[in-house]
Amino acid sequence: MLIRFAKKSDVRSHEITPQSAFLNRRKLIASTGMLAGSALLGFSSPAKAALQKGPGALAAIPGLKEGYSKVGPKDALTPYEAVTTYNNYYEFGMDKSDPAENSGKFKPLPWTITVDGMCNKGGTFDYDAFVKPHQQEERVYRFRCVEAWSMVIPWVGISLADVVKRFEPQGSAKYILFESIARPEEMPGLRNKFTAPWAWYQEGLRIDEAMNPLAILATGLYGEVLPNQNGAPIRLMAPWKYGFKNGKAIVKMTFTDKQPMNTWQKLAANEYGFYANVNPKVDHPRWSQASERRIGDFLKRETLMFNGYEEEVAGLYAGMDLRKNF
Secondary structure, three states: OOOOOOOOOOOOHHHOOOHHHHHHHHHHHHHOOOOOOHHHHOOOOOOOOOOOOOOOOOOEOOOOEEOOOOOOOOOOOOOHHHHHHOOOOHHHOOOOOHHHHHOOOOOOOOOEEEEEEOEOOOEEEEHHHHHOOOOOEEEEEEEEOOOOEEEEEEEEEEEHHHHHHHHOEOOOOOEEEEEEOOOOOOOHHHHOOOOHHHOOOEEEEEHHHHOOOOOEEEEEEOOEEOOHHHOOOOEEEOOOEOHHHOOOOEEEEEEEOOOOOOHHHHHOOOOOOOOOEOOOOOOEOOEOOOEEEEOOOOOOEEOOHHHHOHHHHHHHHOOOOOOOOO
């Protein structure tokens, strides 16, 4: 039986400022000339209100359960508009605005996910058959990009550990390879010679990483289904890792005994390793990782080890050289 003890920095999702209040307060701060930093925004008192909601542009996800969340007292939610318009998703283009502008023709449903390799209960499942056996929860996590910007997002998702258990990995399986969809006819970035290498985007986790309680397969954000530009209809979210590790639009999971070579590792192994753990002590060859810019803030903030999830995940890497295994 897993017993989780609350930590001082834990904040439940119902204690975080609702999006509408957050946006209204930002407008007030801007109109009075005050610094719009999250330290000034603070948090609301615990409320009886429903879970955080998006603007209603996409389908709401019914029956959500409030899941485990961990952010700090200065981690105000990033507005929905910023979360959905400032993205890295090269399959739709290389500029931050391209995914929102170019993903309208992408069809997230119908959708199938294949599970194969060293497992006892693999197969090909449509979206509902894959997701519905699991409880969808809202979990508020920090999201940190390797480019040194960050957000705080109320994700909706299912426990990756529960998914792994369901397919019964064999004892020889040590890793999971995740593969993303490639549809050049719907993803204009894949018709560009500069972004063509991102066709069939691949990422991987050790099975013990996948079994960590923080890891989820995200199915939505702000209480609604995932927008196309954020990885619809289902994506990986391991919040202690840099954003590129969290593959979008997943169509295949393969259990294997060999460490997968992820896409960015293939393209630039000296810059992007297998683990992609947020580590302020290991700089990217072209910029520092010691600080980050939270989207919506004016000033930078110190980057936290493992993105602030050190208590939950450091044990996974005990005895490892985290400069070599970056």
